[in-house]
């Protein structure tokens with residue numbers, strides 16, 4: 381489980397490792413049993429915002445290379461230093477990118493929903509990352525071999541540009557998370573996490589345990605329990621085993637740190653740059 385690199389849980393290390401994660405090299409492989417024969421009519425690749433931004437012609441060309449994959453809760457999409465052969469374009473659910481330290485403690489530095497993709501190392505020139513990508517909200521993705529996209533660069537397709545734009549957004553997210561971990565309270569971070577999760581899930585309910593939240597934030601479970609209890613006392617959320625319901629979104633926004641708004645804004649900028657080139 382632990383990455384091969386000695387990582388220190390400092391904000392600077394998190395940023396550096398996040399950047400390194402986009403260019404790193406290494407080996408192993410993934411199993412094929414993740415592939416399920418699911419109904420593509422219920423899960424269009426266009427539900428992913430990057431794929432939705434492609435011209436009809438480019439989309440049609442890529443379609444035969446996309447395979448629908450189920451992403452059950454807890455599934456590791458890529459472990460630390462796994463060879464990343466595929467790009468996973470999420471259509472539903474949330475995948476968290478995080479580090480596992482040598483002592484087993486964890487911290488998330490970025491999350492991805494249907495606005496993005498997992499496996500950028502295959503495209504950016506590295507083959508793996510020292511970080512891991514795991515499913516924190518069950519969903520689906522369409523996956524495609526990375527060498528397929530690399531081939532597209534010479535063909536002048538739009539997808540390479542979109543992947544680079546998303547890599548930039550990820551870098552911003554990682555940097556903001558590093559500052560957030562350093563300067564904002566667990567309560568503020570919890571509220572930001574819940575807001576971002578409800579946005580990605582298009583729901584006011586998030587199926588998530590306190591243990592998982594603690595892993596994502598890199599804090600003790602007791603701190604999450606205290607923060608959840610406080611927000612429930614204010615009537616902003618209701619939580620029960622493995623489930624958090626947002627009752628008062630404005631209240632949650634008021635209690636969140638500024639990081640939620642910064643990351644939301646960046647997501648909207650990516651979406652806008654995607655839609656600007658649509659059809660070209």
Ligand SMILES: [Zn+2]
Nearest residue numbers: 560564637639
């Ligand atoms: Zn923050």
